Each structure stands twice: as C-alpha cells, then as structure tokens.
Amino acid sequence: MTATAAQAPNPSISDTFYTSLFEVDNGERIRACLQCGTCSGVCPFGYLMGFPPGRMIAYLRADRFENVLESDTVWMCVSCYACTAVCPKEIPLTPGLMTRAKEELLLEGNVPTELQDALMNSQRYGNPLGESPRKRAEWTKGLDFDIPTFREAKRPVDVLWFVGDYPSYHPRVQLTTKAMAKILRVLGVDFAILGPEENSDGDSQRLAGERGLFEMLAEKNGKAFGKYEFNEIITSDPHAYNAIKNEYPKLGINFPVQHFTEFVADRIDELKPHLKDIGERRVTYHDPCYLGRANDIYDPPRKLLGAIPGVELVEMTHNRTNSLCCGGGGGGMWLDGFQWEKAHVRLSEWRIQEAVNVDADILAVACPYEPPRFEDAAKMVQGAGRLMVKDIAELLADSLKMEE
Numbered sequence: 558m559t560a561t562a563a564q565a566p567n568p569s570i571s572d573t574f575y576t577s578l579f580e581v582d583n584g585e586r587i588r589a590c591l592q593c594g595t596c597s598g599v600c601p602f603g604y605l606m607g608f609p610p611g612r613m614i615a616y617l618r619a620d621r622f623e624n625v626l627e628s629d630t631v632w633m634c635v636s637c638y639a640c641t642a643v644c645p646k647e648i649p650l651t652p653g654l655m656t657r658a659k660e661e662l663l664l665e666g667n668v669p670t671e672l673q674d675a676l677m678n679s680q681r682y683g684n685p686l687g688e689s690p691r692k693r694a695e696w697t698k699g700l701d702f703d704i705p706t707f708r709e710a711k712r713p714v715d716v717l718w719f720v721g722d723y724p725s726y727h728p729r730v731q732l733t734t735k736a737m738a739k740i741l742r743v744l745g746v747d748f749a750i751l752g753p754e755e756n757s758d759g760d761s762q763r764l765a766g767e768r769g770l771f772e773m774l775a776e777k778n779g780k781a782f783g784k785y786e787f788n789e790i791i792t793s794d795p796h797a798y799n800a801i802k803n804e805y806p807k808l809g810i811n812f813p814v815q816h817f818t819e820f821v822a823d824r825i826d827e828l829k830p831h832l833k834d835i836g837e838r839r840v841t842y843h844d845p846c847y848l849g850r851a852n853d854i855y856d857p858p859r860k861l862l863g864a865i866p867g868v869e870l871v872e873m874t875h876n877r878t879n880s881l882c883c884g885g886g887g888g889g890m891w892l893d894g895f896q897w898e899k900a901h902v903r904l905s906e907w908r909i910q911e912a913v914n915v916d917a918d919i920l921a922v923a924c925p926y927e928p929p930r931f932e933d934a935a936k937m938v939q940g941a942g943r944l945m946v947k948d949i950a951e952l953l954a955d956s957l958k959m960e961e
C-alpha cells in the first residue's frame with residue numbers, strides 16, 4: 558500500500574479496505590507486517606485458504622483485494638485467534654483483517670447458504686437456531702428447584718446469569734446448563750436469568766461479518782440489562798463473555814462480567830467441601846479459543862478440574878495458547894457443511910485424536926459449542942470409543958451428585 562495510492566482521488570477497493578482496518582484496535586499495526594507467513598502456517602485451514610492472513614495482506618499491498626472477494630475460502634476461517642496469537646508484530650488479524658474481510662464478502666453476497674440461515678434466524682428470533690424467544694427459559698423445567706427470571710423476581714439480585722443460545726435451546730447443552738444451575742445453587746448464589754428477554758450475544762454473528770446484526774442484538778441485551786439491578790454478569794459461553802467484556806463497552810454497554818469457570822474458581826474453597834471422589838479419571842482439558850487465546854483465561858478451568866477428587870489432569874500436545882480450535886467459532890457452527898465440502902476433515906476430530914493420544918477417559922470442555930461437536934467427532938475417531946466429553950460444570954455436578 559503506497560502513500561501515493563492512499564492519496565489517490567478515487568481510492569481503490571484495496572485502499573478503502575486497508576484504511577478501514579485502522580479503525581480496529583491496533584489495526585494500524587498491519588503496516589508492519591513482515592510477510593513472515595507465521596500466521597498462515599498456524600492457521601488450521603491455512604492450507605485450504607486461497608488467502609490466509611499473510612497472503613491477504615500481500616494482495617492488499619499489491620492493490621488486488623478484488624481477488625480476495627472473488628474467493629469463498631475466507632469462510633474457512635473459524636476465528637480461532639491462532640494467527641493473532643503468533644504474529645510477531647501483534648497485528649489484530651482475527652478481529653481486524655479476517656472479520657472485516659468477511660464483512661466485505663457478506664456485502665458482495667459471497668456467503669454460504671447455511672450461514673445465511675443462521676444469520677436470518679438471529680435477526681428474526683434473536684437466536685441462530687430459529688427457536689421461539691418465548692421458550693428461552695424452558696430448559697429450567699424438570700429441575701427440582703426454581704430458576705427465577707428477573708421479571709418474576711421483581712427485586713435486585715447479585716448475579717445476572719447470561720445463559721446463551723445453545724445452553725438455552727440445544728438438548729445436549731441443556732444438560733450442562735442444568736449442571737451450572739445446580740452448582741450456583743449449592744454455592745448459594747443469588748442469581749436470576751433474563752429468560753425471554755435475553756437475545757443472542759451476537760459475537761459469532763459479528764465474527765462472521767454481520768456487524769449490524771451484532772449491534773442490534775447487543776443493544777437489545779443492553780436494554781434488558783439496564784432494566785434490572787444486579788452486581789455482575791456471569792456467562793455460560795466464552796463467546797458471550799468475549800462480547801460483553803470486550804465488544805459491548807464499545808457500544809456504551811458496560812457491565813462487569815465473568816465466565817462461569819472464573820466465577821466458580823473464585824469460590825472453590827466454598828465448593829470443595831461438597832465435592833466427593835468421582836473415581837480415578839484421566840481428564841484432559843480443551844481450551845476454548847474465546848476463553849484462552851482471546852481472553853487469557855487458562856487457569857480457572859484447570860483449578861476447577863484439579864479440585865475434583867479423583868481427577869488426574871493431563872495435557873494434550875496442543876494446550877493453552879497453542880490449543881486447537883473445535884471448528885465452531887466465528888460462525889464455524891453454521892458452516893460445517895461448507896467446510897466439510899472443502900476440507901473433508903473436521904477440526905473436532907483432530908482434537909479428539911489428541912485426547913485419545915494422551916489416553917484420557919474424559920475430554921473436559923468449557924464452551925457450549927463443544928459437547929455436541931466433540932461427541933459427534935468421537936464417533937469417527939478410532940480408539941475414542943470410551944472417551945467421554947463433559948463440560949467442567951457437568952464434572953463438578955457429578956461430584957456433587959454422589960453426595961446426595
């Protein structure tokens with residue numbers, strides 16, 4: 558990108574796109590790209606992308622961004638932050654370059670149909686699954702204790718639990734949600750949920766290029782937060798955590814927030830007396846991209862696992878900053894068919910293979926995208942027959958269960 562080109566009276570599409578990246582936090586660092594290729598090298602689908610991050614920057618510099626817009630392989634990006642984590646110039650590749658490129662592809666109409674459906678559902682129903690907003694709190698049925706909504710509670714509470722889309726609606730993930738509810742109850746937390754007043758956090762829609770939709774969803778949630786009195790928010794979902802912590806404040810929506818694992822880890826001494834031995838189990842932990850690389854939360858989940866009697870924590874080859882993506886982030890949940898067509902491999906299967914390699918009994922997770930993705934993948938990986946996939950909340954609740 559030359560100064561001459563940037564000053565031209567009719568800036569090219571490359572110029573316009575390039576300078577728009579400066580609006581992202583630290584976006585101007587893109588000027589310092591060394592073309593070292595490290596970002597493209599760590600990208601899980603870099604070998605399939607016509608334009609992994611380093612190459613995309615090269616094309617921008619050559620004033621050939623229109624070539625990027627003609628390719629659909631940018632949709633192989635699962636917003637995993639692996640490139641961002643390794644870039645020696647600390648260029649915000651995931652939140653800047655890749656997300657902005659998806660925004661441009663959406664504007665061009667170059668978007669896979671299955672992603673369009675999820676975005677349309679989010680617009681219409683406030684969740685990507687196309688479920689009725691009125692059924693958002695139906696998961697609470699069948700619990701032997703009440704989960705109040707703010708509307709019902711009609712009083713200030715300590716904690717607003719932002720439950721999230723998949724934890725509210727997905728049958729497998731609802732088991733995790735119920736386990737979380739049980740733990741909050743044992744800890745005596747004064748909490749309430751928004752129920753039908755909750756909308757999708759919008760973070761995955763944002764990362765999939767739908768900034769306008771993200772802002773609409775964030776504003777609805779911000780309005781709901783503003784109606785009630787509480788001291789802090791906790792989220793089941795790392796993507797919701799990321800949105801409320803890092804993105805909502807840019808829209809003037811400011812509330813203290815913790816992920817469930819952080820919140821419970823801070824109270825582990827209160828929980829420990831309730832935990833009983835679950836029997837000897839080799840447990841390995843999958844760092845979700847939006848707890849780990851995006852937000853540096855590595856220790857609280859491990860602290861919780863370490864507190865469960867009987868658990869032997871073992872690490873997979875890729876852990877912490879080097880964790881492998883499950884493939885669900887950044888709209889990946891809604892691009893499985895498209896990505897399968899291109900890759901004929903699933904990232905979730907690579908991760909299951911790593912868990913098998915360390916002879917784990919249990920793959921512990923902390924993101925609602927993961928139990929269904931990994932359980933499905935385990936069916937396809939040789940030697941994974943006995944591997945169980947459990948959210949950390951489920952493991953804690955299993956340990957509580959034995960007390961009763």
Ligand code: SF4
Nearest residue numbers: 590591593594596644
């Ligand atoms: S890792 Fe950073 S400096 Fe290296 S090519 Fe990628 S964006 Fe450029």
Ligand code: SF4
Nearest residue numbers: 600634635637638640
């Ligand atoms: S965010 Fe992940 S998938 Fe996307 S370009 Fe970077 S490394 Fe590749």
